[in-house]
Amino acid sequence: MPENNFPKLHNATWPGVVGKGENAEPPISFDTMLDMTAAAEVDGVKFDGVDLGLFEPHFDINMSDDDIKRLADKVAAKNLNIGSLVAPIWGGPAMGSKEDRAVFVDMVRKSCHIGQVLRDLGVRPYGIVRIDSASSPQEWEKNPVENSKLIVQTFQEACDVAADFGERLAAEGEICWGGMHSWRVMLQTLEAVNRPNMGFQADMAHTLLYLMGYNHPEDRVLPENFDWNDRATLTDALKTMTKALRPWTIDFHVAQNDGTVFGSGSHDKTGRHCQALDPNGKLDIAVDAGHWLRNENGELTKAFRHICWDGCMFPNEVMLKQQTWNDILATMIKVRQMHGWYEPEGAVVVYTI
Template sequence: MPKNNFPKLHNASWPGVVGKGPDSEPAIDIDTMIELTANAEVDGVKFDGFDLFAADPHLDIDSNDDNIKRMADKARAKNLEIGSLVAPIWGGVGGGSAMGSSEERQQFVTQVRKACEIGQKLRELGIRPYGVVRIDSSVDPKSWAADPTGNTKLIAQTFREACDVAADYGESLAAEGEICWGGMQGWKTMINTLEAVNRPNIGFQADMAHTLLYLLGYNKPDERILPKDFDWKDREALTKGLKEMTAALRPWTIDFHVAQNDGTVFGSGSHEKTGRHCLADDPNGKLDIAVDAGHWLRDEYGNLTKKIKHICWDGCMFPNDVMMKPKTWNDILGAMIQVREMHGWHEEE
């Protein structure tokens, strides 16, 4: 059996929802996502849990105590824990732009409060021993670019208010570095936004598929690290670029998504184009998943930080037929196990 039991290995539930809908493929319900996660197994090792989308059709953000307990019971019945939550902070699902009108920004903070309340109740039910609440700016880069200074100030103010609310529930907020979000679309821009928030319970959620696009400066060309004509076969240059970026973002990182990317962007349904999530064994994948995860999980001297208690695989916008194949999740679990064996540790439980 593997020697390491930390970080815990989670699957994300939201690939069943994100990029789905009337203008794409049907959403995959939470029971099916839990079943797919629970059934995956590699050499006797299984997923330890899943991260949860706190919105319909998975878990209504306005869920009462009975609904939250039912979700906890579903996880427990499959011997799974729940980790990080995604707060539905976007317009159209009850939220609003973090740099929008006063009303929109208040709606944003309200959605964070509701997600934090759910998170606290799941902790009290003993099913959520770790994890954060994930947010973004809920605005596109072009709108942000109309006034970078003023809009960053507004986003920071909204995030600050959300952090203060989250602190009341013992929660931290992780801003995910997707290139499709204004004020977060470049690695330096992301750090500027986080620094402007100036709260102890704000951090960064690194996703290996999304942050690879930071290196290309896709929506922030002036922050590009790799040259325009970059040869992906130049592993030494790629590693150097990853080290530069992770050295800056790692101190902020409080949540981590393992993923693969082929160096392109992709969007489906209503989701804007962002770093494409690829299958773990995609032959076009540009990352060495296990090796490159170490840039996030180890410090600049190669020492384990042990800050991240669980890691999560994010396969957003995978086609439904791919998601329904057991092999997909076994391959993903196998990649996650490799990450833990290379960069994990053992704790008595």
């Protein structure tokens, strides 16, 4: 049997920006992130691509088509593809004023245009555009019903715009985003949006905190004072959450978490992304990824054609060591070996919403 070659393995470039600046460490340039990704290699296997955060200082969301072409050429020169894109929607909260929400939708429009051009150039064969509510759980809790209505309306408008570009939107499940800060609230938001091109982005570091009820204790799944050595209870909790959210999941981040929250720079406290081999990590990464990549019967869903490592808010000293990315790649390879599949290279796959 040939070795699994799907899902494709990507690295995120936005950890060079997220949590940096504003009294924190300086950002790491896009070129450096790209170089570190391209240089990683484990037993002859390399990363297949990168996912991009379309925000400064890495990118100008108003970049011209010529700029997009230069970006495509730069990434392709490293023998990498581009996958999912993060829309810079934080200047316009999804539950904000009419003007705020218009800014949000416009950022999605610009991101989808970039995504479409990259597809047309042949460097982006798969991937989604990621969004969140750009709103805090504390603000959401002041009026959950009305705020959820606004978020749903904004997401629906964004989905309609994205459909014009043949794009899908994935809402990031993270405890720092209002209306998305618990697994059950996230599910309710997705169901209310009810658009064929609306889905969920699961990040293993963030969704672990869903189980602990941070920012929404009533939806806690793990018991209080949970003993992390109790793998059976953790597995049952993961199964409960993934059963609900897996049918919506169209984008997936492999990550590790030590069961705590963390924030730096301008980024609110959220799931702590740990290094792949962190001894304090609470997840068995390759095994636990299977709860998202396989259904209840153990069958592969093949719901997305690439997976991405997200290591936000690692210290720069860590991020500038090549071994860090080799360890991450090795972990990604284990996930693919356990939950991947083989397709002949060059097989035609139709990109649809």
